[in-house]
Amino acid sequence: MGVMRILGIETSCDETAVGIVEDGTRLLSNTVLSSMNLHAAYGGVVPEIAARSHIEAIIPVINQSLRDAFPDFHGLDFHGLTPEMDKLWSNIDGIAVTHGAGLGGSLLIGVLTARTLAIVKKKPLYAINHVEAHIYANFLTETPLQGPTLQRSKKTPITPLQGGTLQDYKLPSVAPEFPLLGLIVSGGHSQLVFWRDHFDYTLLGQTQDDALGEAFDKVAKILGLPYPGGPSISKKAQEGNPHAYKLPKSKMADKYDFSFSGVKTAVLRLAQAEIGEDFSFPSYKLSDRLSEVQKADIAASFQQIAIETMVDKTLQAYEEFQPKSVVIGGGVAASSELRRQLAERLPLPIQYTDPRLCTDNGAMIATLGCFKAMKEQPQADPYTLDIDPNLSM
Numbered sequence: 001m002g003v004m005r006i007l008g009i010e011t012s013c014d015e016t017a018v019g020i021v022e023d024g025t026r027l028l029s030n031t032v033l034s035s036m037n038l039h040a041a042y043g044g045v046v047p048e049i050a051a052r053s054h055i056e057a058i059i060p061v062i063n064q065s066l067r068d069a070f071p072d073f074h075g076l077d078f079h080g081l082t083p084e085m086d087k088l089w090s091n092i093d094g095i096a097v098t099h100g101a102g103l104g105g106s107l108l109i110g111v112l113t114a115r116t117l118a119i120v121k122k123k124p125l126y127a128i129n130h131v132e133a134h135i136y137a138n139f140l141t142e143t144p145l146q147g148p149t150l151q152r153s154k155k156t157p158i159t160p161l162q163g164g165t166l167q168d169y170k171l172p173s174v175a176p177e178f179p180l181l182g183l184i185v186s187g188g189h190s191q192l193v194f195w196r197d198h199f200d201y202t203l204l205g206q207t208q209d210d211a212l213g214e215a216f217d218k219v220a221k222i223l224g225l226p227y228p229g230g231p232s233i234s235k236k237a238q239e240g241n242p243h244a245y246k247l248p249k250s251k252m253a254d255k256y257d258f259s260f261s262g263v264k265t266a267v268l269r270l271a272q273a274e275i276g277e278d279f280s281f282p283s284y285k286l287s288d289r290l291s292e293v294q295k296a297d298i299a300a301s302f303q304q305i306a307i308e309t310m311v312d313k314t315l316q317a318y319e320e321f322q323p324k325s326v327v328i329g330g331g332v333a334a335s336s337e338l339r340r341q342l343a344e345r346l347p348l349p350i351q352y353t354d355p356r357l358c359t360d361n362g363a364m365i366a367t368l369g370c371f372k373a374m375k376e377q378p379q380a381d382p383y384t385l386d387i388d389p390n391l392s393m
């Protein structure tokens with residue numbers, strides 16, 4: 001078998017993202033256009049706005065990703081779905097697309113686009129579980145060999161947020177090994193999964209309410225810190241004392257399950273108490289009354305305990321299942337506090353991937369697509385593939 005190149009499409013939330021990956025190990029392009037700026041004013045992703053943005057962005061982002069992956073073609077003037085684009089498409093062996101979990105309207109744009117392209121370009125189609133793909137981002141260990149030519153074309157119609165060249169990506173030096181323990185922590189998901197091999201996994205536990213990233217986002221809102229909350233809490237926490245306040249750790253019936261709504265409410269009550277008000281004081285008025293020191297101490301104490309909860313479970317699962325690798329994925333995997341606590345407590349070193357591959361991206365979808373193609377997993381029917389907003393692992 002020759003090389004396997006897959007184009008991955010991701011539109012489950014607010015990022016219109018396309019990546020191209022070779023053999024499940026080599027990153028050829030990772031193009032992301034986020035509609036985050038449009039949602040920031042609302043303090044969270046507005047599904048209708050996200051879906052409309054995907055409609056506008058999907059074809060330009062796909063074309064950009066193809067140009068980025070095959071820079072030799074930059075001299076030619078490609079625009080839209082012209083016959084010339086077929087020259088770039090001839091390098092692609094299949095299409096992978098997120099069909100769940102995610103926002104229905106957003107998923108629909110990616111899935112319908114992928115189905116249409118699979119039919120028109122006559123490529124096999126692979127349906128990808130977004131959460132599973134977050135872990136697969138860690139299998140990317142190589143960038144293309146011909147570095148300098150990877151400068152992006154000057155006449156690109158959109159500006160990829162993921163600026164720089166692929167050579168700037170800090171990738172793990174070796175791919176993870178099975179058995180593998182995966183910790184997925186994003187805005188929508190918090191799950192602990194044990195993989196015996198590719199496509200052979202067990203969900204050990206998951207959050208019973210808020211995802212870890214979601215809890216960061218909500219606490220940030222209480223403290224008046226900008227959305228998304230993960231990075232802004234991390235930043236504020238640097239000025240604070242993580243032991244200033246004692247916040248509760250949830251106790252769950254199932255040992256690998258977790259919950260973050262309790263600690264979020266505890267933060268709310270703490271903030272109300274700090275300014276001398278009771279539980280009826282509105283949360284949106286809190287940030288004006290809290291001092292910068294109080295905000296920093298609450299951010300640091302919350303971050304410390306929320307991450308410690310995840311690390312406790314990860315360590316417990318490590319001891320029970322003795323995996324060869326532990327891998328983290330999802331937006332919160334970019335957290336330096338999570339990385340610090342894992343390094344301190346886990347007996348084996350963890351390899352991390354570039355933060356641009358931790359948050360939602362098309363390359364992780366393409367990577368899992370490559371393994372599906374290489375391991376001869378079932379293809380999706382381009383005439384019938386449906387979205388699955390509540391898809392679980």
Ligand code: KG4
Binds near residue numbers: 228231335
């Ligand atoms: O994986 P992702 O991009 O989207 C989902 O699938 O949800 O994750 C987004 C989440 C947000 O909740 C954001 O607050 C969090 O990841 N996040 C972080 C950091 N960067 C992003 N949380 C903690 N520390 C960070 N540096």
Ligand code: ZN
Binds near residue numbers: 186187330359360
């Ligand atoms: Zn995600």
